[in-house]
Amino acid sequence: MLRLGIILALATSLTSCAGTVGNVVDVSSDGPVFIFDGGDAVVAPGTKMAWNDDAFASSVEATEYAEFLCPESSTGGFSFLAERGNEKSPSAWKMNAPLGFRPGSHSLLAPVVTPDWLINGDFAQIKAQGGSYSLGVACVENNGLSASKVFFRSITVTAGTGDWTADPNK
DSSP states (O other): OHHHHHHHHHHHHHHHHHHHHHTSOOOOOSSOOEEEOTTSOBOOTTOOBOTTSOOEEESSSSOTTOOEEOOTTOOEEEEEEEETTOTTOGGGOSEEEEEOOOTTSSEEOSOBOOGGGOOEEOHHHHHHHOEEEEEEEEEEEGGGTEEEEEEEEEEEEOTTTOOEEEOOOO
16 A cells, blocks of 8 residues: 555656646757858857848858758748747747748748848847847748747847847757
């Protein structure tokens, strides 16, 4: 009888732990993001970029023309800027801009991630307050209501100027 009580107590505690772990939000990128400038050079982590400097995303460091592959169920793509932890929630993105797939595919080729280019959202507030954000691209479903894959880098925006630096890929 004592064994049964111990087993039931362990099972109950494991079940409550599993419930807790299941509620943790996964905020990891679905792959690395390498940022290229307008001159086809990869931007090193920590390099200061102006708010309107050309910035393109690539899935590999060797070329800016490596695609981000989206699931077949994807209906489109977006470039986005989000508070950290909100990358997988399109409705919580601070800024975004729609992207088209490469013709005949479900892939995003050399998407623009220049903050000034992200036409939807409150860029003035982001520039004014600065802070820690994620900048990247997303594959979306349901007309942009849900993200099926997100690829992003953590960035830091300087208050007032909008200058930003990207952290290393994780």
